[in-house]
Amino acid sequence: MKTLRFRGDFINNHWLLSENGDDEWTVQSPADLKDVVVRAGAKYEHVEKAVEAARAAYLPWAHLGLEKRKQYLQRLKEVFITKAPELAEIIARETGKPLWESKTEAAAMASKIDITLAHSLKLVAEEEVKDALPGVNGYIRFKPRGVMAVVGPFNFPAHLPNGHIIPALIAGNTVVFKPSDKAPGVGQWMAEAYASADFPLGVFNLVQGRIEVGKRLVMHESVDGVLFTGSYEVGLKIKQDTLTHFWKILVLEMGGKNATVVWDDADLKKAVYESLIGAFMTAGQRCSCTSRIILHPAIKDQFIDQFYAGAKKLKIGHWRDNAFMGPLISADSVEKFVRYQEIAKREGAESLMRGKALSLENEGYYVTPSINIVPAFEPKSVYQKSEIFGPNVAMFTTDSFEQALAINNSSGFGLVMSLFTKNRALYEKALIEAQVGQLNLNRTTNGASSKLPFGGMNKSGNDRASAHFAIQYCTVPVASLEDPGPFTGANMPPGLNFEVKD
Numbered sequence: 134m135k136t137l138r139f140r141g142d143f144i145n146n147h148w149l150l151s152e153n154g155d156d157e158w159t160v161q162s163p164a165d166l167k168d169v170v171v172r173a174g175a176k177y178e179h180v181e182k183a184v185e186a187a188r189a190a191y192l193p194w195a196h197l198g199l200e201k202r203k204q205y206l207q208r209l210k211e212v213f214i215t216k217a218p219e220l221a222e223i224i225a226r227e228t229g230k231p232l233w234e235s236k237t238e239a240a241a242m243a244s245k246i247d248i249t250l251a252h253s254l255k256l257v258a259e260e261e262v263k264d265a266l267p268g269v270n271g272y273i274r275f276k277p278r279g280v281m282a283v284v285g286p287f288n289f290p291a292h293l294p295n296g297h298i299i300p301a302l303i304a305g306n307t308v309v310f311k312p313s314d315k316a317p318g319v320g321q322w323m324a325e326a327y328a329s330a331d332f333p334l335g336v337f338n339l340v341q342g343r344i345e346v347g348k349r350l351v352m353h354e355s356v357d358g359v360l361f362t363g364s365y366e367v368g369l370k371i372k373q374d375t376l377t378h379f380w381k382i383l384v385l386e387m388g389g390k391n392a393t394v395v396w397d398d399a400d401l402k403k404a405v406y407e408s409l410i411g412a413f414m415t416a417g418q419r420c421s422c423t424s425r426i427i428l429h430p431a432i433k434d435q436f437i438d439q440f441y442a443g444a445k446k447l448k449i450g451h452w453r454d455n456a457f458m459g460p461l462i463s464a465d466s467v468e469k470f471v472r473y474q475e476i477a478k479r480e481g482a483e484s485l486m487r488g489k490a491l492s493l494e495n496e497g498y499y500v501t502p503s504i505n506i507v508p509a510f511e512p513k514s515v516y517q518k519s520e521i522f523g524p525n526v527a528m529f530t531t532d533s534f535e536q537a538l539a540i541n542n543s544s545g546f547g548l549v550m551s552l553f554t555k556n557r558a559l560y561e562k563a564l565i566e567a568q569v570g571q572l573n574l575n576r577t578t579n580g581a582s583s584k585l586p587f588g589g590m591n592k593s594g595n596d597r598a599s600a601h602f603a604i605q606y607c608t609v610p611v612a613s614l615e616d617p618g619p620f621t622g623a624n625m626p627p628g629l630n631f632e633v634k635d
């Protein structure tokens with residue numbers, strides 16, 4: 134396929150190529166290493182230019198008013214819809230995700246605009262509070278924060294940053310976006326969409342780069358918010374780097390080690406099907422993937438037999454081939470995935486399906502799914518606690534719901550838990566006790582809804598839920614007491630001795 138023409142950074146609605154740049158890298162498709170998707174580059178001083186552009190654009194954009202900003206977003210939505218097939222192909226090439234799955238991501242771009250305008254804006258609607266103080270009315274209003282730095286991940290290179298960018302813009306903030314260095318083509322597509330929708334100068338800016346560009350952007354003193362989706366390790370580093378930047382809102386959407394609990398009364402067929410989706414969709418590269426399955430002994434053997442049979446039949450292949458699962462993102466990811474199979478073995482897990490590198494007709498970073506049966510719950514086990522970000526699932530057994538919750542809560546992450554049962558009392562107990570930001574009933578762990586909050590506890594996030602709630606961290610609540618009456622001198626405190634002269 135044709136290598137994309139790299140256009141550089143998009144600043145103040147101009148493309149700036151990084152001649153004599155500071156960094157260069159080549160993106161080969163993980164689904165076919167012969168496919169050179171794009172040759173990208175970075176120029177570090179562009180970060181400064183992009184933040185300056187966003188800063189200069191901020192007040193005019195904030196003062197433009199909600200209705201006019203909505204019109205821009207409606208135009209952007211039309212562009213997103215028209216250009217969705219092109220986006221789906223770039224996502225598929227850069228991430229290796231099957232085309233059917235990449236198309237769902239591309240379609241989510243326009244839906245995010247609809248959902249934000251129709252639902253999420255209600256969360257920041259102006260509210261009048263009668264008699265906020267005796268005889269004085271109060272108002273709660275929400276204003277933008279300023280310049281938002283959005284740092285995107287590779288697994289949903291368009292949809293997840295879009296989940297921060299759209300609420301940021303509609304609220305009146307301006308944006309500097311750094312896409313994943315694994316997906317510069319997707320970042321470029323997004324900037325082209327803003328250019329086609331004729332956004333005002335500097336409202337949306339793009340800087341391409343790797344670690345150094347990300348670091349310069351999040352640490353920039355003129356940035357008012359850092360909205361990050363990615364790994365725990367990078368999120369932690371951002372938190373450390375910005376520790377003294379008290380004026381910045383920091384939003385960290387990080388990893389998961391999500392558990393599914395299948396109880397003795399579960400609809401087994403459904404539990405197996407949903408767990409296959411949770412564990413292996415996107416080759417396990419979602420923070421919401423199922424990586425631990427906790428089984429009641431009464432259904433354990435049946436569940437494992439059916440799950441194994443299902444996993445054996447999964448089609449793995451190139452994004453064009455209608456496969457269920459594509460490759461991992463990189464050689465490093467394959468190495469990590471294989472290394473964790475060794476760790477599982479060393480820690481006594483029984484390998485039911487061995488995860489290993491897979492050679493296909495197109496050379497890429499393909500692996501087979503892995504299923505490990507752990508001998509016992511071991512809170513210190515490296516394998517049982519670590520996020521692997523690959524198609525891997527560990528099976529546990531217990532007849533104690535208390536212990537199922539303890540296993541769920543033991544990993545240090547806290548994003549999603551799924552429970553398969555007809556017993557509502559168990560669900561209600563888990564609603565309180567499971568340390569997660571999302572608890573699903575009789576449904577898989579992945580596939581979050583933009584109409585709901587999405588975010589985790591502990592190492593999964595910093596309590597700033599995204600998706601529907603993103604509009605909240607993109608705004609500052611402003612309280613106002615409004616007193617329209619004339620001065621009367623009533624209720625004067627003793628000792629003030631203020632005299633009213635006409």
Ligand code: SIN
Pocket residue numbers: 288289293418419420421422578579580581582
């Ligand atoms: C993710 O954040 O990695 C994906 C969430 C989802 O499954 O929709």
